[in-house]
Amino acid sequence: MAKILVVYDSTSGNTEKMAQAVAEGASKVAGIEVLVKKVDQAKVDDLLEVDGVIVGSPCHFGQMSAKMKTFIDESVKYYGKLDGKVGAAFTSFGGSGGSETTLLSIIHALLIHGMIVVGRSGRMHYGSVAVGSPSQESIDSCRDLGFRVANIVSKLAK
């Protein structure tokens, strides 16, 4: 069975709600096992075990959080071994600015690992975004993101 890891950081719970919605969307695709881990509980070794990684972080000064950056930095241990896995990003920000730079900070790391990053032609091109606690539109976008990643993982697994 193909696996997807949703790994996220969240201080006040907003990105956590998004992570649950991303996981719900991914679970809708048959034959996909979805693991959801807060970054404190995740290990970089988990990355080896999955076919897709969806990374969520609150926007901290227009970038991923320090905890998520530490996790990403530790993933250099498996540099060259994550090539061809599917990746995507989501973030919650306060509404002042920096959501897209946060998504791009995550996406840069995924690309450097050689992952296939999932974008979107509709709203929220670079990944799913919420202002604070996710609105219904943001929840729908997160479900869609999870579903899209899971679909691609499923196709690649065949």
Ligand SMILES: Cc1cc2nc3c(=O)[nH]c(=O)nc-3n(C[C@H](O)[C@H](O)[C@H](O)COP(=O)(O)O)c2cc1C
């Ligand atoms: C250290 C720090 C830096 C932040 N930087 C930004 C920022 O650059 N732009 C913004 O709009 N919100 C910023 N925020 C607000 C958070 O992104 C926002 O509250 C988010 O919803 C928190 O998500 P969480 O509940 O998952 O932690 C910052 C918050 C903190 C704690």
